[in-house]
Amino acid sequence: MEFDFVEYGSLSPFTQQTVVSGIGRDVCRRLMDDPGVRYLIDSRQRTYDLLITEGFFYVCFLAFSHKYRAPTVLTCAFGGGGSWNNHPMGNPYPLAYLPEAGLAYSSSMSLFQKTYNTLFSLAINLHRVLVYFPVMDEMDLQEFMDAAAEGVIYFSMGSNVKSTDLSEEVRAVFLKTFARLRQKVLWKLEGDSLPNQPANLRISSWFPQSDLLGVAVAAHRNMRLFITHGGMVRVLEALYAGVPLLGFPIFGDQVWNLLRARDSGYGLVLHLRNITQESFDWAVNELMTDPRYAENARKLSRLFHDRPEPPLETAVRSVQ
Template sequence: SFPSLTVMIIQLAISVSHSVTTGGTYIMIIRLCLTLSVAILGCEGANILVFTPTGSHSHQNTFRPIFRELFRRGHNITYVTSLPDSNAPYHQIVVRDAFMEMLDAVDLFEFGKAGFIEDLMVYLETVDMTGLTLTDPKVQDLITSTDTHFDLVVLESSIFQEVYAAFGHRFQAPTVELLGMCPSFWFLHVTGNPYSFSHTTSYTSFSTNRMDFVGRLKNTFFGLTNIIFTKYFMMPKHEAMARKYFRYPGWEKRPPLEKLMANISLVLQNTNAASHYPHPYNPNVIEISGTQLQEPSKLPQDLQTFLDDAKEGVVYFSLGSVVKGSLMPENVKNVFLSVFGKLPYKVLWKFETDALQNVPKNVKISKWLPQKDLLGHPNIKLFITHGGLASMIEAIYHAVPMVTIPVFFDQVKNALHVNAGGYGVHIDFKNITEESISWAIRTAAQPSYKENAKRQSMILRDNPIKPVDRAVYWIEYVIRYKGAPHLRTPVATMPWYQYHLIDVASVVLLTVVFALYTVYFILRKILLLLLGISNITLNKQKKLN
């Protein structure tokens, strides 16, 4: 195909230029033959739309290695994002991300303290913010274009962004769903994946997969709320947005978004056995956690010196790219500064402004830090984190114990996994004191936590195939088999009463009731008949007497 051949020509040009400059004529001939053979025998390149406008650095960094590898293999990538990739070799369309704009305007530390009803109202607002992204002229040009064709659509649409599922119908192409964290109960439900509130956990869960009665009761309540609230309150808003913003020839015949989600060809989710509990997914769900991981690169010299000189070790503190440490209440900042100043370790703190006062001598502040490379330094003692999944996986990969301070969303679930696995501890943000922080650091610095972190790292690394290669293989599998419908179970399209065998149970119950009633009726008739015969006999005897 043209994209594949283009990539091969570029590779050939590089080979020829290298051979000419080095005088390697024979090497050039060999490379020429190999390149032409790959061009002839290679698989056909596909035209792929990647629509992931969410401005979360952690989500984007997780999936970008997959897009780069797809491009390297000869596929044409159109990447729609709100965070442009400066190193991207493929075509990018930069759009507005109103969802992250809303998060930036929210005090997430206060949001984490909000009540249950307040959370639901915020979730409804996020749906409206998602709709604003669709008003971007570049997105509308993409939707209304009459000469644009894609062989595959790759989306991140499962949480508050279900309206994006309409892209699959717009381009009549198979859909691949990207999950930056564990699936919600709603997503499991709508895609026909098995789940049970007795042990399945989601971002709404506040316990591990081993629950007592109260834990199962809470998990059932929050799980059902997630499914019902999404289906009956959020999805109607998504449907209204789809009708408003997805106008193209044939849009009137578009199936409901729920049905489009049920027909997703492939799910690539950022989960694995080291950071999540085991779960029986359908064959079209592939776990790819660790796509962004690699051995640490060389650090900037100032950081390298700071870490090398820390003979007692370094505590690394970062709350990620969404939760801003600079927005913490002043009393909480002062608690950390007081505790850090008393530690025998050095401290690296990712802090977004220069306004932090009274910083102890052993503490280094930076607005940005190369986290993946930092965690790979042998002198990192432990990692104080918000418990975001990307940060959690990077810490596991480098066997760094954690102190988790979850703020919102799936961070509580992640923190509980860290705590249950013995490779870290967690504290509630509402309970931050000098005593609690000191206890957490002292506990996580114990040798047993390091040993458990090493065990988790071994589990994460023990893979027969690299996560990126696994993801690309299955994406190309879906392309080869035109959506691979043979991987999907019929559960997602079955009525609930069929899935739960309510109709079968009803027939069986009615049959049993009818059979019992029939037996009762017959026995009653027999008994009455016997009693009638007995009465006749008695009456005859009385007359004879």
């Protein structure tokens, strides 16, 4: 890939930051497909005492620090790295006398320059959180799902009900079942860690659900089951994607929504108040092994999509 450094030098400092963050994203995507890097990702036997990695917008490699539970040395020849690289390491970066990389300031800044330096730092770090990190997360998630030859189960109790509010006994039931599965599991679970987390399970407080279930784009080919509380929007997302449901209704219309899915042949309903290891094992196995549930979900999805005009146009025309 050719890069015009002369043209790059004429860009504004903020645009320069967004350009190099995009380059870092593309480099990460390519290197994650490298056989040597793939070996490090998939290895469960090797251990390391220290991770030394380049910090020039290639934060994807910091995941190895987590995987191997090794301390990290971050190197960067990019003007000291700026707050972008110092904050993740816990290093102070006082903006009153340390200009961000790309700004033509010295350590003796005027009040205006200090203010601009602070606002500029805020802007690039907001870009990091709102744009750069979500893209990196999606890359990682894409690899996780692409590698799931036996399929993926997605488990989310929505935005109002938190999985951490469930009793330890109920969570233990879920965890024990997930550990036995050949499929990979995505569990929307608040918190950074889960004791005894099996290798096939990934947790996060947020997943791009509309992408997983195909509301924004085509549903991922490896999606096999959606475990949900049964809100209307969640049921419609599963119907849109043609994915079977396992529901745990909590309140409101959720039980009615899930009973309709059950009676339509593409879902099952359990209740948290009397769930057992045997009932959850049975329900997941039933939905994953009996092809009728997936066939009914796909058939109903085709009917759902078979309409004379897009839903948005229908809504606009009806309002007009």
